[in-house]
Amino acid sequence: MIPLFIKFGIFDVLDILIVAFIFYQIYRLVKGTAAINIFAGIFIFYLAWLLVRAFNMELISSILGQFIGMGVIALLIVFQQEVRRFLLLIGSKYNLQNIFNLESLFAKPAIKEDVSEAIVQSCEYFSMTKTGALIVFAQNTELFNYAQTGVILRAKVTADLIENIFFKNTPLHDGAVIIAENKILAARCILPVSDKTDLPGSMGLRHRAALGLSAVSDALIVVVSEETGNITFVKDGSYKVRVSPEELRTFLHKDFTGFIVN
Incomplete structure (x- = not known):
């Protein structure tokens, strides 16, 4: 039956x-x-x-x-590149390399108050002066390979130093600043560029680099547009444009309540 x-x-x-x-x-x-x-x-x-x-x-x-x-x-x-990105997504974003390290699972990287305030102050200044900037906050994913493409600094995070790095006439302004463990690990770093074809025309190479890195890591990334002065926050391959200093401060403290996925 x-x-x-x-x-x-x-x-x-x-x-x-x-x-x-x-x-x-x-x-x-x-x-x-x-x-x-x-x-x-x-x-x-x-x-x-x-x-x-x-x-x-x-x-x-x-x-x-x-x-x-x-x-x-x-x-x-x-789909060689897409397969590589997918494997990086599994191995890096979900932090499988530390699956047996209980300490790393419970001790998530925290951005200190003085560091976040320095970045918010700098980004507010960059927005007013239309100075391009690309700032990466390393989380669980190791970003030292990208840091090695730039100049290793290991310096204290201050608003004056960040503003000086991205000043147009300085040799370190072109590229990304990577902040790890509340220190400026490196500047003038080269990041992988996203190949998305549906991005707005107002988004340039800095935004593509931010999206490219966020697709293969869990980093928090801040971009300031040189053309519009808009602050963009990027995480997990998604972004929010025209972020206010107050919103940026909230996002850096890992409160993503108002984060809009694009």
């Missing part, structure tokens, strides 16, 4: 949730990039293969079937 219902247990629900989570993370990685168009092309290619099979077009079906058979390898080649 054929059962009326398919057996559906708790592990089936868990299986669906895990697959949905993976697909959601993949969507976040490719959203707004050229990769989404490649996905559409692959989907059309797959539909064409199903269509020629349905009409028993053996020659075309066999040719397309050869490409489908190499699908996994082809996807790894075509």
Whole structure:
């Protein structure tokens, strides 16, 4: 006798949730990039293969079937950068490297009051004078590889020093400042640039660098636009534009209640 219902247990629900989570993370990685168009092309290619099979077009079906058979390898080649970003997302953003280090799980990095005030004061000044700035706060993800692309400072965070670094005529102004453990670890650092295609025209290379780093780390990033003077706060691949000094102070203290995901 054929059962009326398919057996559906708790592990089936868990299986669906895990697959949905993976697909959601993949969507976040490719959203707004050229990769989404490649996905559409692959989907059309797959539909064409199903269509020629349905009409028993053996020659075309066999040719397309050869490409489908190499699908996994082809996807790894075509989406090499996206796969790398996904692995970095799993290994870095979720801090799996410290999964057995209980101290690091409970002792989350905290930005000191004097450090946050120095940054807020500097960003307010940059906004008024339309001075471009890119400031990164390292969290659990190790950013020393990016710090090595710039000039190592290990200096105390003060508003005067931050304003001097990003002054247009100084040799350190072009690049990012990385703050780790409440110290300026390095300046003039090079960050990975996001390839998103749906960003507003007002967002320049600094914003793309901020989004690129936030996609592969849990860093908190502040950007000041040289063109508009707007302050932008970036985290986890999302951003909020036109952040006020009060909002920036709140975000740096890790209260993201008013953070709008874009």
